[in-house]
Amino acid sequence: MKILRKFLFPFAVIYGWITGFRNFLYDNNYLKSSEYSIPIICVGNLSVGGTGKSPMIEYLIETLQEDYKIAVLSRGYKRKTSGYLEVLQTHTAEQTGDEPLQFKNKFPHVTVAVCADRRTGIEQLQKKAEVLLLDDAFQHRKVKADTNIVLTPYHDLFINDFMLPTGNLREPRKGIKRADIIVVTKCPDTVPYAKLQKIEYVMPLQNHQKIYFSSIGYDDTIIGKKESLPLDYLSNKKFTLVTGIANPQPLLDFLKNNNFQFSHKKFSDHHSFSTSEIETLKKEELILTTEKDFMRLKTKLDKFAFYYLPITTKIKNDQGPFFKEAILQRVAFKRKS
Structure with a gap:
């Protein structure tokens, strides 16, 4: 490239x-x-x-x-x-x-x-x-x-x-x-x-x-469709990180530096998730994503264990x-x- x-x-x-x-x-x-x-x-x-x-x-x-x-x-x-x-x-x-x-x-x-x-x-x-x-x-x-x-x-x-x-x-x-x-x-x-x-x-x-x-700055709370949980909830759990943003590296660094165990599914910025991709994501046990991706996925992904991690500017x-x-x-x- x-x-x-x-x-x-x-x-x-x-x-x-x-x-x-x-x-x-x-x-x-x-x-x-x-x-x-x-x-x-x-x-x-x-x-x-x-x-x-x-x-x-x-x-x-x-x-x-x-x-x-x-x-x-x-x-x-x-x-x-x-x-x-x-x-x-x-x-x-x-x-x-x-x-x-x-x-x-x-x-x-x-x-x-x-x-x-x-x-x-x-x-x-x-x-x-x-x-x-x-x-x-x-x-x-x-x-x-x-x-x-x-x-x-x-x-x-x-x-x-x-x-x-x-x-x-x-x-x-x-x-x-x-x-x-x-x-x-x-x-x-x-x-x-x-x-x-x-x-x-x-x-x-x-x-x-x-x-x-x-x-x-990353929040100490993860937010889902029906509940909010402390970020520590993800400790000692394996989860899938789903990102469709231009540069997910800061989030990856944050999660790794805090010793979270996860796999990463990376998509392009503003990615439009296909039906087959949604079906694949439904098979994941626990999903964490960005707030922007959550806006695109929340009406498509009918899954309870699905959360986003808010960020702020400091x-x-x-x-x-x-x-x-x-x-x-x-x-x-x-x-x-």
């Missing part, structure tokens, strides 16, 4: 030129971005794959929900519906996409909607919310967000990547200049502070930009209060202007 990607280098150069030229048109107002009175926070990345956008959206909801009425807008990746749709807890992942359904189930009081045309979605939601979170919309230049948060994983920094299809970048690296906040995600719990300082040093930060570091090195304050200040400033 890596050799094939190297052969595709000319296409990566062409793709980089096209996306770079598109950005030039927006940056110089040849193409217009729509602006709105409601504060808009966009969470995105420069690369494809799992950078931790969903946990960051949830972190922002928890940061803002006590002071503001929140709405979340996503395109609803791989959903089988079209147009604007407000997500209900009774919807399925096929109707809404797995991540929007996850947001709605975890935060029932938050308005969550899916719409491929973000401008149409914003026009609907700005009547119902005081702050709008855009999920995975950094390259959606038709909308101008007030705050752009760009995520890049610790083990796969965008500064070391290249354009698709040779690398994983959606746009040239210089697109990071549009970010207001950069978060290096999925940092190890025990990473030396000097290593984080080195990353900050080599990161092409602009004067207006702030950088933060985060890691993944801002590292006592940066959490500063990150939250930066978000609250930016929202308050927009609402006053």
